[in-house]
Amino acid sequence: MRHPAPPLAALRCRSRRTPAEHESVKPRRLVASHVAWQLISFAFFFGVWEIAGRWPVSAAFPPFSQTLLALVAMIADGSLAKAYVSTLQPLLIGIVLCGIAGVGFGIGMGLSRTVEWLTLPVFIILQAAPMAAMIPLITYLYGIGLTSKVLAVVFLAAPVIVMNSYKGIRNTNPSLVQMCRAFLGTRRQEVVKIILPYAAALIFAGLRLGLAMGFIGIVIAELLITPTGIGDLITYHSSVAEYPSMFAAITSIIAVAALTLYGLERLERALFPPEIRGS
């Protein structure tokens, strides 16, 4: 039995907001609640850190407040900015190289069985290789300069970027490819108008994950090859027992990496619809 729809006036009596207002208020409330819980979570984490530092968990473990003060001091004296200029140089070179060559390889592997047969095992092995163990090999071959650090970034970032690009191409919806063929589309049109746009989201996700691996690579390189940039700040402050500054440097690189990746994830969501992102 269908109930008759309540008159509009009656609805207005029950709620002071129009349905349209309801739609806009609900997400705003959810967002506010989400942000509030995130802030509570951070406050709880930093509180636990403060207690652990004052307890102390270890005599060398500084409380959050001291770490924060050290971070502010490092920002104020310019040492943190100087370190980031040094750290970001090999990271960006490595990521740009992977972005061009890695995506190229991935697309090539996705489109050609021969390229796949030749290069897929290399990237699978690279993906499984423990990076820290490969650092001595890189330094023996390329010394201790910028090249070695760029290579450390490339070795970690390239497999993720290549594999994502390759999977993006391979996972193109076959119905779309068949549709293109049914309309007598050429191979070029099939690749440019169907496959590449469809794979774009996974390629972008690969670049984002590659950057995450790149951050790991550059910090490992700066700690194990020569101490420069953030690696230098960590090593130096550790050697002179300035533990709050050492923790501040570590926290800053974690924060920079996390915020960069969060920003890229938001960009990815804005650029690609969920059906292409596969989520």
Add this chain to the structure above:
Amino acid sequence: MSRFLRIPLAIPLLVTLLIGAFPGEAGAQANTRIKYALGDVISVDELPLLVAVERAKKRGVEVEVTAFKSEEVATQAVINGQADIGQGTPYAAIQKVNVPIRFFYQMSALQFFPIVNIEHYKSWKDLDGQEIVVHTRGSGTEAIMRLMAKEHKINYKSVSFVPGSNVRALGLLKGTIKASILDATNKNYVMKEAPGKFAILPLGQVKASDEALFATQAFLDKNQAAVAIFVEELVKVNREINKNPKSIVEERKKLGLLKDLPAKLEAEILPFFEEAAKGGIFPNDGGGESAAKNDLEFFQLSGALKGENLKVGDFWNFAPLKAALAKVK
């Protein structure tokens, strides 16, 4: 609980659980089995230690040596109670960390060699406005090079950091490094590999510890007898080396130490200890107060130690050394 609640709460809870699961071991009990943290690879220069360890074992003091990646890790092991004795010169950590840790024995004095490629430089004056390469920022090698610059009234263009004497030695041989500072083993290696290509610059009197032993005050108080036996054996080995450097080669064979040493390194044992004995690197008296005073001066200059009027008693405990020296007279 909503998804929004679960995710943010999960992270801090996980962290809290992790912190709670690994409490500090500052209260760990020590006995005559001494856990020794070495911040280096066990090699030729550790032979005096290894001999002393074997001899102390025969006297009921078992010293268990663990090699860590760096001096910092070895220091953390002592601070957190996972090791009883550490080897190194962590003056900065002792000054800043709120744990009473004291040095009690100087194993060896600094022995470094400023080295230059003679195609480019021949003297300290030639290094004015040039790039030099040292171990790390704040290290003893940097302090020595800066001290020499001050003495010779020169200014370096830049100071680069390449950790590891062996890595800098390779850089010198490859030509990527033109001026640096090396330890004895690597200086000998470079001079042997490229005779006539490099020169050692004269170094003034730099008296500071390269390696010293440290432990928590509590450990030293609780284990006076065991520590005295160990220090006694260390002093005896040093005296034997200074009297006759060949003794360490014989002792190594007798005790079967460093059996897997490559023939190339084996040949370097005697020259290394002959040079060390000549340079007075291994003290006959465990360093004592003079070593402590020199260290404070040197590490203050290097920037590792901060503040004025530093007191030897805040860094050193001489009781174990005095007890040991009383027995080896």
